Amino acid sequence: GQQVMQIPQYQHVQEGEDFTTYCNSSTTLSNIQWYKQRPGGHPVFLIQLVKSGEVKKQKRLTFQFGEAKKNSSLHITATQTTDVGTYFCRVYNQGGKLIFGQGTELSVKP
Amino acid sequence: EAGVAQSPRYKIIEKRQSVAFWCNPISGHATLYWYQQILGQGPKLLIQFQNNGVVDDSQLPKDRFSAERLKGVDSTLKIQPAKLEDSAVYLCASSLEWQVQETQYFGPGTRLLVL
Numbered sequence: 001g002q003q004v005m006q007i008p009q010y011q012h013v014q015e016g017e018d019f020t021t022y023c024n025s026s027t028t029l030s031n032i033q034w035y036k037q038r039p040g041g042h043p044v045f046l047i048q049l050v051k052s053g054e055v056k057k058q059k060r061l062t063f064q065f066g067e068a069k070k071n072s073s074l075h076i077t078a079t080q081t082t083d084v085g086t087y088f089c090r091v092y093n094q095g096g097k098l099i100f101g102q103g104t105e106l107s108v109k110p
Numbered sequence: 111e112a113g114v115a116q117s118p119r120y121k122i123i124e125k126r127q128s129v130a131f132w133c134n135p136i137s138g139h140a141t142l143y144w145y146q147q148i149l150g151q152g153p154k155l156l157i158q159f160q161n162n163g164v165v166d167d168s169q170l171p172k173d174r175f176s177a178e179r180l181k182g183v184d185s186t187l188k189i190q191p192a193k194l195e196d197s198a199v200y201l202c203a204s205s206l207e208w209q210v211q212e213t214q215y216f217g218p219g220t221r222l223l224v225l
Binding site: 006030031033041042043044045048050088090092096097098099100101102103 | 143145151152153154155158166168201203210211213214215216217218219
């Protein structure tokens, strides 16, 4: 079945540094969603990407969907302590099943 | 607009006991999801309802887990009997419809510890 790999699993940065997490699929995706889960909290929707090569921005966050629609990235510029949490990608596989990535846990040292 | 409600928030039980979780989705949301999230992992879909019908329960351990959404609104997830490996956060989510582009709204979750 379709696998979704998220890398890295953990990222520790100094406040002000940039951060990127990647979500890679073995098959073409119809769309991809990104969620953020704060420690002890629940996943919260961030963005959805649908079109090949799509780029969306939310303040310091930049989301990209690959040209082949098999991978995506989330980039945070100049991290802040409020960015702490785990970032998940969510996709539907070709069989119509919902899959969340393993997540990238971001910690930010002030 | 009220969010997804779940109860209880925490539950501690001994193995082989039974436990039930309740979820009330956002009003008007036709699709309801139950996820299991083990510490350090992403949410794993257990069951997905569209109104009161099951869309996907392929990852639900049916020998011990059951779920229902009888009137197409709130839902109950039951574990009977519980095992140690069932210790996890059980998340309920809802979306307006069952479409691949629908945003999911999550409840706060129920943290289950099986001793």
